[in-house]
Amino acid sequence: MPFLYPCLDSLSLLRRQPLFSRYSSQVAKRGLVTASTTHESEAPTASRSEPRSDTLLDSAATDYGRTIFQDKAEVTISSGSGGHGCISFLREKYIEMGPANGGDGGTGGNIYIQAVRGETSLHKLARRRLIRAGRGRNGQGKGKGGQRGEDVLLQVPVGTVIREISRHDPVAEEEKRQSVAAEASDGQPEETKGTWRRDKWILYPSSAPSDYANSEFPSLPKPRRSNLFMSQPPAPIYLDFSEPMESPILLAAGAVGGLGNPHFLTRSTPRPKFATKGEAGMSVTLEMELKLLADVGFVGMPNAGKSTLLRALSRSRARVGEWAFTTLQPNIGTMVLDDSRGRPQVQNFKASGEPRTQVSIADIPGLIEGAHLDKGLGLGFLRHVERAQVLAFVVDLSVGDPVEALQSLWHELAQFEKIRNMETNQRSERIVTWRPLGETQPLIQREQDDASVVEESGTAKLPELPNAPISTKPWFVVATKADLPGTEENFARLQGYIHGLNERSVEHPSGQQNAWRERLAVIPVSAVRNEGVERIPEWTVGLLKD
Numbered sequence: 001m002p003f004l005y006p007c008l009d010s011l012s013l014l015r016r017q018p019l020f021s022r023y024s025s026q027v028a029k030r031g032l033v034t035a036s037t038t039h040e041s042e043a044p045t046a047s048r049s050e051p052r053s054d055t056l057l058d059s060a061a062t063d064y065g066r067t068i069f070q071d072k073a074e075v076t077i078s079s080g081s082g083g084h085g086c087i088s089f090l091r092e093k094y095i096e097m098g099p100a101n102g103g104d105g106g107t108g109g110n111i112y113i114q115a116v117r118g119e120t121s122l123h124k125l126a127r128r129r130l131i132r133a134g135r136g137r138n139g140q141g142k143g144k145g146g147q148r149g150e151d152v153l154l155q156v157p158v159g160t161v162i163r164e165i166s167r168h169d170p171v172a173e174e175e176k177r178q179s180v181a182a183e184a185s186d187g188q189p190e191e192t193k194g195t196w197r198r199d200k201w202i203l204y205p206s207s208a209p210s211d212y213a214n215s216e217f218p219s220l221p222k223p224r225r226s227n228l229f230m231s232q233p234p235a236p237i238y239l240d241f242s243e244p245m246e247s248p249i250l251l252a253a254g255a256v257g258g259l260g261n262p263h264f265l266t267r268s269t270p271r272p273k274f275a276t277k278g279e280a281g282m283s284v285t286l287e288m289e290l291k292l293l294a295d296v297g298f299v300g301m302p303n304a305g306k307s308t309l310l311r312a313l314s315r316s317r318a319r320v321g322e323w324a325f326t327t328l329q330p331n332i333g334t335m336v337l338d339d340s341r342g343r344p345q346v347q348n349f350k351a352s353g354e355p356r357t358q359v360s361i362a363d364i365p366g367l368i369e370g371a372h373l374d375k376g377l378g379l380g381f382l383r384h385v386e387r388a389q390v391l392a393f394v395v396d397l398s399v400g401d402p403v404e405a406l407q408s409l410w411h412e413l414a415q416f417e418k419i420r421n422m423e424t425n426q427r428s429e430r431i432v433t434w435r436p437l438g439e440t441q442p443l444i445q446r447e448q449d450d451a452s453v454v455e456e457s458g459t460a461k462l463p464e465l466p467n468a469p470i471s472t473k474p475w476f477v478v479a480t481k482a483d484l485p486g487t488e489e490n491f492a493r494l495q496g497y498i499h500g501l502n503e504r505s506v507e508h509p510s511g512q513q514n515a516w517r518e519r520l521a522v523i524p525v526s527a528v529r530n531e532g533v534e535r536i537p538e539w540t541v542g543l544l545k546d
């Protein structure tokens with residue numbers, strides 16, 4: 001019997017037992033088992049009764065939550081083209097050759113954009129390089145207009161900045177072409193009668209070329225735009241979504257549809273056998289950049305303990321490891337001040353009077369000396385803390401001189417600001433008129449005459465500077481790893497330096513005269529032991545303002 005049914009063999013049952021219990025204890029240790037399953041398993045009670053903070057803060061480097069994150073995207077949006085007009089004639093009983101009744105083409109779909117709270121990354125847009133709205137349907141007989149193209153709604157996270165790189169607008173190009181042709185013929189409108197442009201006209205399907213040999217085409221209607229075009233943002237697009245939006249805004253309006261054949265009814269052509277094609281949709285290439293909007297930004301060297309601190313302050317499961325550059329992309333954690341159960345930990349009100357229930361924190365990859373020269377992971381991640389209201393400098397007490405570490409972090413911040421301002425200047429650079437030797441007319445002036453693009457960008461309003469200088473932000477220092485032996489001396493040194501800053505006896509590490517130094521503090525903590533961190537929410541909230 002046992003050799004036929006090994007499952008009934010009592011020996012094999014016994015052999016399987018330790019394996020199962022080993023598995024269940026591992027699972028219970030990771031905290032992955034729900035209440036009902038742990039009840040049945042033989043997990044040791046000791047691992048279940050461990051305090052939550054210990055398992056979360058001193059976890060293995062492999063135990064972390066992963067989120068897909070992308071903070072840059074370049075997409076081309078293309079609004080829908082219009083449907084073509086229809087060539088049709090009424091045909092009924094006893095009416096063999098009725099009047100023209102072709103409908104107009106439908107308008108193309110629009111592209112809208114909305115900043116919403118739920119989104120945290122641009123990865124969905126980044127992997128779609130081209131986003132098209134639907135095309136308008138063609139007009140139909142019996143005077144039926146074509147159906148509108150489908151609209152597209154892009155949802156981006158709050159904190160996204162959108163810049164236009166290039167644009168292709170067929171209607172604008174056609175308008176320009178016509179105005180150039182009109183100028184060439186001394187203000188007279190371009191003569192298009194008797195000619196036809198293949199890209200503009202639709203001919204009756206079953207007609208032969210001879211049908212059009214003697215017929216005269218009417219003049220081409222002027223390029224048209226949909227009414228919604230007026231509510232499009234002016235070119236070049238520069239949008240900064242720092243607030244969630246209740247309703248989407250229009251980014252690119254769909255093109256209008258073509259005209260059906262009744263539009264071309266004249267005395268000389270009672271049965272027009274032509275209609276116009278719909279206008280082509282415009283396409284705009286946009287660069288999107290996400291600058292996470294957190295209330296507090298952590299700035300520190302690699303391995304300083306930023307992610308551990310984030311785990312101690314919030315329920316974040318940011319990766320922690322004992323090597324440098326564990327964090328490769330920003331983590332956002334939420335520090336809950338009031339969980340609506342009993343008395344809140346810290347009571348604070350916004351300027352609007354509503355209570356502040358949570359504070360968001362951004363933990364970014366570490367900065368090393370020379371990050372502005374692209375050492376380590378570079379300075380790019382600082383854009384996620386540049387909009388934070390408060391900066392927390394996380395300094396490791398167990399390695400090197402904490403004062404030097406703080407100063408070099410400030411140096412890198414200053415370099416970041418310099419590079420950012422340079423980029424802003426480049427973007428808004430004005431056109432300088434330059435006159436080469438021997439030329440009577442300035443070169444740029446000549447360009448302006450025939451290229452309206454140069455004129456437009458020169459006269460466009462400069463966008464407002466969205467950020468205050470970093471040195472004017474409130475900041476404080478968190479001295480981590482205070483549990484390690486021999487860190488008292490380093491802490492005393494750091495405290496002395498901060499005291500000197502408060503007294504204004506030492507220069508501000510940013511080197512700026514008007515830098516913020518109202519209430520500087522250094523908070524010693526041990527994030528792994530969850531000691532001292534309870535001071536951070538209180539101190540942060542005191543610095544936050546609306």
Ligand SMILES: Nc1nc2c(ncn2[C@@H]2O[C@H](COP(=O)(O)OP(=O)(O)OP(=O)(O)O)[C@@H](O)[C@H]2O)c(=O)[nH]1
Pocket residue numbers: 058300301302303304305306307308309319320321322323324325326327328364365366367480481482483484525526527528529
């Ligand atoms: N003893 C002690 N160790 C700590 C403390 N905080 C963090 N650590 C340890 O320091 C190491 C680095 O911690 P992380 O939180 O990954 O440091 P990080 O600043 O996020 O590092 P990067 O992501 O690489 O920039 C880990 O091994 C932590 O366990 C602390 O307060 N005390």
Ligand SMILES: [Mg+2]
Pocket residue numbers: 306307308319320326327364365
């Ligand atoms: Mg980290």
